[in-house]
Amino acid sequence: MTPTGNEPTPGPPQEPTPTPESEGAQTPPRRRPGGRTARIRRQVLDAVLAELGEHGYDALTTDTVAARAGVHRTTVYRRWGDVGGLLADVLDAAGDDDWQPADTGSLEGDLTALNEEIQTALTAQPPVVTALIAASFRSEKAAEAQQRLWEDRYARCEIVVARAVQRGELPPDTDARQLLLAATAPPYHQLLLLRTAPDPQLPARAAKTAALAAAAGAFAKPRSTDGE
Amino acid sequence: MTPTGNEPTPGPPQEPTPTPESEGAQTPPRRRPGGRTARIRRQVLDAVLAELGEHGYDALTTDTVAARAGVHRTTVYRRWGDVGGLLADVLDAAGDDDWQPADTGSLEGDLTALNEEIQTALTAQPPVVTALIAASFRSEKAAEAQQRLWEDRYARCEIVVARAVQRGELPPDTDARQLLLAATAPPYHQLLLLRTAPDPQLPARAAKTAALAAAAGAFAKPRSTDGE
Numbered sequence: 001m002t003p004t005g006n007e008p009t010p011g012p013p014q015e016p017t018p019t020p021e022s023e024g025a026q027t028p029p030r031r032r033p034g035g036r037t038a039r040i041r042r043q044v045l046d047a048v049l050a051e052l053g054e055h056g057y058d059a060l061t062t063d064t065v066a067a068r069a070g071v072h073r074t075t076v077y078r079r080w081g082d083v084g085g086l087l088a089d090v091l092d093a094a095g096d097d098d099w100q101p102a103d104t105g106s107l108e109g110d111l112t113a114l115n116e117e118i119q120t121a122l123t124a125q126p127p128v129v130t131a132l133i134a135a136s137f138r139s140e141k142a143a144e145a146q147q148r149l150w151e152d153r154y155a156r157c158e159i160v161v162a163r164a165v166q167r168g169e170l171p172p173d174t175d176a177r178q179l180l181l182a183a184t185a186p187p188y189h190q191l192l193l194l195r196t197a198p199d200p201q202l203p204a205r206a207a208k209t210a211a212l213a214a215a216a217g218a219f220a221k222p223r224s225t226d227g228e
Numbered sequence: 229m230t231p232t233g234n235e236p237t238p239g240p241p242q243e244p245t246p247t248p249e250s251e252g253a254q255t256p257p258r259r260r261p262g263g264r265t266a267r268i269r270r271q272v273l274d275a276v277l278a279e280l281g282e283h284g285y286d287a288l289t290t291d292t293v294a295a296r297a298g299v300h301r302t303t304v305y306r307r308w309g310d311v312g313g314l315l316a317d318v319l320d321a322a323g324d325d326d327w328q329p330a331d332t333g334s335l336e337g338d339l340t341a342l343n344e345e346i347q348t349a350l351t352a353q354p355p356v357v358t359a360l361i362a363a364s365f366r367s368e369k370a371a372e373a374q375q376r377l378w379e380d381r382y383a384r385c386e387i388v389v390a391r392a393v394q395r396g397e398l399p400p401d402t403d404a405r406q407l408l409l410a411a412t413a414p415p416y417h418q419l420l421l422l423r424t425a426p427d428p429q430l431p432a433r434a435a436k437t438a439a440l441a442a443a444a445g446a447f448a449k450p451r452s453t454d455g456e
């Protein structure tokens with residue numbers, strides 16, 4: 001449930017390796033594991049994360065990223081276009097994993113584990129995840145990629161609700177997405193917007209709140225009269 | 229509970245009125261109702277809101293604000309310093325009101341009314357409130373003022389919980405702030421971060437979720453062993 005599954009793992013310094021590109025500009029190819037294209041992509045995206053964590057959005061340019069990644073600036077420019085394109089690809093790459101929510105045996109346990117992951121990501125140093133979310137207020141491309149990532153993460157989390165329904169913890173007509181949003185909203189609200197100090201009790205309390213309300217039917221889907 | 233109580237109400241166009249200032253620079257005087265200082269402050273802050281709503285943070289400069297407000301640029305520069313100082317004063321001024329949460333007779337009703345106000349503010353056009361919150365990711369001064377405003381608003385809302393305790397709806401040891409944060413986090417999360425379309429059911433559902441959990445004791449304060 002962390003907004004980015006990939007932590008910044010800047011590799012060893014690389015020699016600059018200018019790479020003439022033949023693909024269409026600004027459409028980063030996805031998933032070519034193992035090849036030079038994939039290796040350069042990883043170097044560049046790691047450099048974005050490292051620069052973002054250390055210096056924030058304002059210092060982020062295609063040139064500083066290229067220098068840190070050890071690739072030619074025209075490679076970065078041609079493949080990603082601009083900072084928004086780089087951030088969008090970082091976020092898209094973060095979704096390219098096999099993350100699944102923890103299976104602890106209870107709804108409250110699963111939601112607590114999820115919120116612990118969120119709280120850990122939002123309080124990590126360097127603050128890469130919060131910097132990415134902040135950047136989504138600056139760049140429309142980053143905002144769209146952040147939305148895609150969250151959509152994918154919340155979709156993967158729906159199994160938590162399905163398991164609770166199977167165990168008989170929840171009514172079968174529970175709206176999984178609404179329950180998940182209610183459970184996970186408090187850590188985001190407090191850490192990103194209100195900027196309060198991390199509260200070690202919050203992940204469990206927000207999970208308990210949502211689980212109690214869900215068991216009481218607060219997230220029952222409306223009767224399907226409009227095709228839902 | 230709206231982050232800013234003052235909607236942008238740009239006054240009629242004013243002649244430029246250069247005003248030599250004798251106060252110390254960059255410390256906006258607060259609350260001198262009626263005087264020229266107060267009038268100029270209102271003109272300038274209205275101009276900030278109008279510019280922010282129409283053009284967003286990136287186009288905001290002390291010069292454009294001065295021009296729109298019809299005051300001399302040095303007035304703006306001396307009194308507010310920079311864009312961060314202007315935004316901080318807008319947020320501080322927004323807290324200078326007598327806003328109180330609605331008293332509907334039930335906890336769920338009060339929380340629903342609160343969330344309706346939040347949802348209305350976050351979906352208003354022009355998007356002044358969301359632009360101010362977005363700006364708090366850009367300017368440390370604005371971030372601090374936004375935190376002050378939220379702290380004040382949440383403090384004012386605690387009466388909602390006190391009334392529910394008096395009515396016997398809630399256990400007396402309910403942590404008001406935690407309940408309020410849980411109730412109001414979902415609209416902020418969905419509209420500001422996830423950027424989903426406004427859900428007309430959300431204000432009531434989030435209120436119901438928090439009220440159900442609160443009645444079940446989810447927000448009981450810990451036994452005071454550490455001075456709390």
